[in-house]
Amino acid sequence: MRVLLSDGAGLTAGQCATVLSRAGHEVEALSPDPLCLCRFTRRVRRVHGVPGIGTDPLGWLDAALGVAARGRADVLLPVQEQVAVMSLCRERITGAGVLTAVPDFAALAQVQDKVSAFRTLARFGLPQPPGAVVTSAAGLLAAAEPPLYAKAPIGTASAGIRYISAPAELRQLAASWPWDATSMLIQQPARGPLAMIQSVFAHGELAAFHVCMRVREGTGGGASHKLGIALPAARESVATLGTALGWHGALSADVIVTDTGPLFIDINPRLVEPVNALRSGVDLTAAMLQVAGCGSAEPQPAGTPGARTHQLLLAILGAAQHGGQRRDVVRELRHALTRTADYRDSTEELTPAWSLPVVAATLATLVSPPAWRHFADAPRAYSLTPAAWQQLLDRAEKDGQLQPSRRVREDDL
Numbered sequence: 001m002r003v004l005l006s007d008g009a010g011l012t013a014g015q016c017a018t019v020l021s022r023a024g025h026e027v028e029a030l031s032p033d034p035l036c037l038c039r040f041t042r043r044v045r046r047v048h049g050v051p052g053i054g055t056d057p058l059g060w061l062d063a064a065l066g067v068a069a070r071g072r073a074d075v076l077l078p079v080q081e082q083v084a085v086m087s088l089c090r091e092r093i094t095g096a097g098v099l100t101a102v103p104d105f106a107a108l109a110q111v112q113d114k115v116s117a118f119r120t121l122a123r124f125g126l127p128q129p130p131g132a133v134v135t136s137a138a139g140l141l142a143a144a145e146p147p148l149y150a151k152a153p154i155g156t157a158s159a160g161i162r163y164i165s166a167p168a169e170l171r172q173l174a175a176s177w178p179w180d181a182t183s184m185l186i187q188q189p190a191r192g193p194l195a196m197i198q199s200v201f202a203h204g205e206l207a208a209f210h211v212c213m214r215v216r217e218g219t220g221g222g223a224s225h226k227l228g229i230a231l232p233a234a235r236e237s238v239a240t241l242g243t244a245l246g247w248h249g250a251l252s253a254d255v256i257v258t259d260t261g262p263l264f265i266d267i268n269p270r271l272v273e274p275v276n277a278l279r280s281g282v283d284l285t286a287a288m289l290q291v292a293g294c295g296s297a298e299p300q301p302a303g304t305p306g307a308r309t310h311q312l313l314l315a316i317l318g319a320a321q322h323g324g325q326r327r328d329v330v331r332e333l334r335h336a337l338t339r340t341a342d343y344r345d346s347t348e349e350l351t352p353a354w355s356l357p358v359v360a361a362t363l364a365t366l367v368s369p370p371a372w373r374h375f376a377d378a379p380r381a382y383s384l385t386p387a388a389w390q391q392l393l394d395r396a397e398k399d400g401q402l403q404p405s406r407r408v409r410e411d412d413l
């Protein structure tokens with residue numbers, strides 16, 4: 001198949017390109033950034049320039065459909081936050097003869113922003129840390145005692161997340177009101193390791209499911225090292241959520257695995273980094289292509305726990321960020337090159353392992369560890385901004401895909 005990836009900058013795009021091209025598909029990608037990750041792998045035949053969805057989501061769609069028509073793409077595969085505009089305009093995509101797998105916009109809107117996701121999880125009884133929605137500085141100060149996480153409704157790769165450890169920080173945050181956001185989710189920290197859940201649904205039916213543990217954090221909350229695990233309680237919860245929302249396409253989540261079970265802290269209405277799942281025996285991208293092709297998918301087998309995978313790029317940047325010294329970057333490199341420590345029996349998720357961005361990040365952080373920031377900030381080109389999300393919500397209300405907006409209030413919790 002000719003598969004056009006909605007994004008070419010993110011790690012998910014890079015991993016999907018690897019998996020799909022190995023499976024024999026022809027892969028191209030879209031990105032506003034001509035020097036994005038997918039530009040440096042021969043698994044992607046071409047990267048096409050498009051507007052960023054953060055500034056112009058509908059312009060992105062027009063450009064994407066233009067590229068798909070010219071290149072006669074069979075499938076436009078959502079691999080990042082473009083899923084939001086693709087979901088809103090699904091009929092335009094399929095009307096253009098291009099296959100895709102996206103949820104209804106009304107379903108997507110229930111989990112796309114963190115405030116809506118918090119309420120949706122509560123409505124369907126999924127376990128999550130205690131939290132509250134606040135809409136004013138006074139509400140924020142009254143909501144909870146630190147430590148807590150303050151989460152803006154829209155923000156990816158930890159862009160809208162603040163960890164508040166002391167009352168003074170909370171007062172500081174309240175003093176900076178009003179924020180861009182009209183509301184904010186305040187959530188108690190949960191104790192335990194973070195696990196990433198990945199699933200694919202076809203019209204509300206679970207077709208593929210995988211969980212991996214974040215063994216080590218890279219930058220932006222991402223995992224530089226993962227371990228595939230079994231987490232039956234999470235499977236049940238995700239199946240409940242997907243069925244209740246009639247989910248179609250990929251649905252991912254972050255959970256904290258506490259002593260009393262997994263607590264959901266983040267829902268991502270899209271595919272996330274599929275290689276650990278594939279190494280565990282669960283082919284998320286194949287399931288997505290089946291759902292795109294015929295609206296259903298043969299159920300994928302349950303994953304075999306124990307698969308270890310890593311992304312050197314994130315590990316190097318993470319060493320520079322968390323260690324902060326050149327020797328931390330050198331140690332990481334030594335472990336990777338000698339396949340020791342966290343690299344023993346572990347497979348690289350991105351190919352080629354030493355692509356130009358990896359080499360550049362390594363050299364830059366060896367010269368100056370704070371350079372990690374430059375590389376970690378790069379993926380923002382694919383992020384949905386609050387303004388872009390509002391534009392999509394307004395459009396959905398006009399089209400009749402959403403009820404006229406219910407303004408978020410503190411008292412309707």
Ligand SMILES: Nc1ncnc2c1ncn2[C@@H]1O[C@H](COP(=O)(O)OP(=O)(O)O)[C@@H](O)[C@H]1O
Nearest residue numbers: 129149155156157158187188189190221265266
């Ligand atoms: N309630 C929580 N308890 C513990 N850790 C949390 C909690 N909320 C967020 N985190 C940490 O912050 C990171 C980012 O939060 P998340 O809600 O996943 O936002 P995003 O991935 O959209 O930036 C998580 O990966 C996790 O490490």
Ligand SMILES: [Mg+2]
Nearest residue numbers: 221254266267
């Ligand atoms: Mg997250």
